[in-house]
Amino acid sequence: MEYSADLFQPIHESERINSGIVRPSVTYWQDAWRRFSRHKPALFAAGVLLIIILGAILIPFFYPYTYDQQIRTARNLAPSFQHLFGTDKLGRDLFIRVVYGARISLSIGFVASIINLTLGVIYGGISGYIGGKVDNVMMRFVDILYSIPLILYVILLKVVFQDSIKAAFETTALRSLKFLGPELILIYIVLGSVYWVGMARMVRGQVLQIKNNEYVLAARSMGASGWRIILRHLVPNTVGQIIVTVTMSIPDAIFTESFLSFIGIGVSAPMASWGSLASDAYKGLASYPYLLFFPALAISVTVLAFNIMGDGLRDALDPRMRK
């Protein structure tokens, strides 16, 4: 085929402008935010969670009662304007106890998830990045952990260490942290250190998949260092999925804590989590059902909101997962 010279004319000015990129390019996060904000239920759930979190932080500062204040004249009162959720048998205001329980339960959800995240990302990342024999051995270990009923080990670890952690907080330098409650810290550690397995599997799968992509090969052939590949390619491409997994794991931790409280090895009085409030209420269920209703409602609304927000985040951050 012949190419004549007049085929190679510079384009006209107007044509050049028309084919130029007019709009600013949309980054991944802008795009994610756009998709997320279009998902109305998820946006609503995020709003609800924000209110719950802000309430948990702020309300105790100006509420007239404290969570352990016993009002002798106000025992077992039904909900009223004076006590929004009523009072328990010691005359403690249930509303502030639920608000305070939100601090405990949510902090368990967040802290346990952050520990999971750290352990899981490190373990799964190393396993997936190195690959080969190391990966094989590390994943067999994860397979074993995965088939163990982990809840039994949550219980076992709690039973085994609850005395020694109390002792440690009495005697060592940790004493200054005693206000947090040794039981609570143990729950953070136990939940965080047991449930990282799922995260490790997910991260490893992602890393394996991305590592073999052509653009990583291209980067490598251009002489990019291992760290550069990790920071520029692996991390940004897995972070969406990681956020989704973390969001979904927070309600699991809240659930597990309420279960532990119910069987008697959760946080101890006068501290209150939603689980321990519900568990205490069970004993007086026949006469004072509202004592159970409010903590139970708090758990359900929060868990539901996290799940809906997680769905929205998945659609927004990981468009490939969409139906």
Added chain:
Amino acid sequence: MTNYILQRAIAMILTLFAITTITFFLMHAIPGGPFTREKPLEPAIVAALNEKYHLDDPLFKQYTDYVGDLLKGDFGPSFKFRGRTVNELIGGGFPITARIGLLAVLITVLLSIPMGIIAAIRQSKWEDYSLMFAATVGVTVPGFVMASVLIYVFCVKLGWFPVIWKTDATGWLSVSQYVLPMLALSGYSMSFITRLMRASMLDVIGQDYIRTARAKGLSEIRVILEHALKNAILPVVTYLGPMIAALITGSFVIEKMFTIPGIGYQYVDSIGNRDYTMIMGSTIFYAAILIFLNFIVDIVYGFIDPRIKLGNIKEV
């Protein structure tokens, strides 16, 4: 297939061994040993107790002895109930727990699969919305709250069932007493499987071979039950393992609330009592049951899903 089963069996035995070892050493990491009380016992008594339960042996010998006894099916004596063995305690409670658990599995599978299918074929109709609403409530409400509501409504308000559950002379609950625990126990799994079944059914219905089946002029019922169900049910089978785990954890709570003397009740009790041999024995027993049931589920799965790469587990 034989290879696959063998591989799974070896994995199961290794896992059991790992569990026994972890559990044993964790329980022996408790400072002070099992006889530490608020009021300290006389040193001579502690020494005598330690000798009786061989706690003065070197740790490794205790371990090999324990594993040796386990292999013979002996979980050792209970620390709390003098003169009773862990075997007797587990043996006494297990039949009741297993019966409630089996009923819960049965009702879950029988109800939630049809409900999931109905929700899927009536997508975005009132049937779908009401089922999904119920299922969503079911997965967000903790088991003990669900049980509390059942007790409050059916025992306290309506008075259909006694508030205190009692076994009869033969150690069994009467038939009507199984109803509420079974419902409370299956609530979460039922909701979960209904959602799972719906999602997977919707997924399958959208595939080409279903269009082909419809184009052949098959009735909708045959399309769903003969063609779609076979593939749509696979995720549900995978969930059976976790479901059994959820039922067992549920049984801790449910048995405590309904005062049913099953192993769940005894396990929670032994945690409160610090009955260390019982905790250790129950943990291993539970783990063994779960792992064995998971093994069965794996094998069943290998049979019903020919796509599974035998022995090559490289999931993402």
